[in-house]
Amino acid sequence: MARKTGSHSDITGPKVRRAAQRLFARHGYAAVSMRRIAAEVGVQAGALYLYTPDKQTLLFDLMRDHLLEVLEAWHAEAAPGGPAERLAALARFHVRFHLERPEEVFIAYMELRSLAPGNFAAIEALRRRYEQEFVAILEEGLAAGAFRLPDVRLAAMAVIAMLTGVTTWYREGGRLSRAEVAQIHADMALRMVQGGG
Amino acid sequence: MARKTGSHSDITGPKVRRAAQRLFARHGYAAVSMRRIAAEVGVQAGALYLYTPDKQTLLFDLMRDHLLEVLEAWHAEAAPGGPAERLAALARFHVRFHLERPEEVFIAYMELRSLAPGNFAAIEALRRRYEQEFVAILEEGLAAGAFRLPDVRLAAMAVIAMLTGVTTWYREGGRLSRAEVAQIHADMALRMVQGGG
């Protein structure tokens, strides 16, 4: 229920986050000033500090919330099945999710070095948790003889890099739909780990 | 032959480039000031402008020279052979080259958005030329029936993303040598494009 007068805290807060997200994704954290974010929102620079203690926290919150959202979305969607089925499902999920949120993804991958040390550690821990989803499936498939891999962690990183790569070239309205792209990538991920090794 | 007095132009110039490369790779273009580059070199900020017209050109030159070097190195190494052999060779080359030059690679991938429009177009053209090396091999293999791909350009981008991913996790002195990592990635690249499609 929208209030009619007084506080805009519940409106301006999200607007600040969205503006920061768009600008950080497009120009990079270091290249974006608080004044520019404020201009995008339609307030003065000082007003931003009602919604975030500082610029660094703005970045950290965006990255943390994105990673928590990825983990939550995957846990909500993950279904039982053999390693091959589960890897294909995770690959499709990863591509779909990343294509639906290009800005969050871009920030999460590009701005790690803009994080203060403590924040960096927290984000890295979340990233590891997500990578572990891939590692676990690969280990299971390896033990079951379904996959052949010389090195599980290397394969996990290679699969993730391949899947994440879509964000660098995919454009809405191209030859292929997001679902088609997701399916093709899931097939490639499976072939990467199923062949001889 | 090092001169003993007077001009240091032939020494300081490369030092400026190397300092910029290290700092841009580590902290990002926008986060690095000319003063900091100068401090790294051991001169005052104003002196940098003897070696570059401005900061933007410093970045552009680093990226252009890196990409020209990649193209030249591959053309010097590329050997005749079937599509599978040539893809494997290109994959090994790509991984090896990228692991040997982590800073240049990092800048080339991360700082595209820091380029002025004209410079961006020039760098993009060079990147396309390199991507085209992959596309050409995949098209040849598809025509020869050696590869099965639903979409050549998508596969090329996926292979490149997978191969380039090594730079995000590989650390010197780990379990695997660079040559081992390159070989494993070449195998994965082949499997990605050879299976059913």
Added chain:
DNA sequence: GTCTATACCCTGATAGAC
């Protein structure tokens, strides 16, 4: 070739009026 000094603008963040 490098220095100091400086022009001029933008930065993140805060204080206090309204």
Added chain:
DNA sequence: GTCTATCAGGGTATAGAC
């Protein structure tokens, strides 16, 4: 809740001495 005004510091780039 937002504004204006402001702070101290740092940004790129240039001018002119040596």
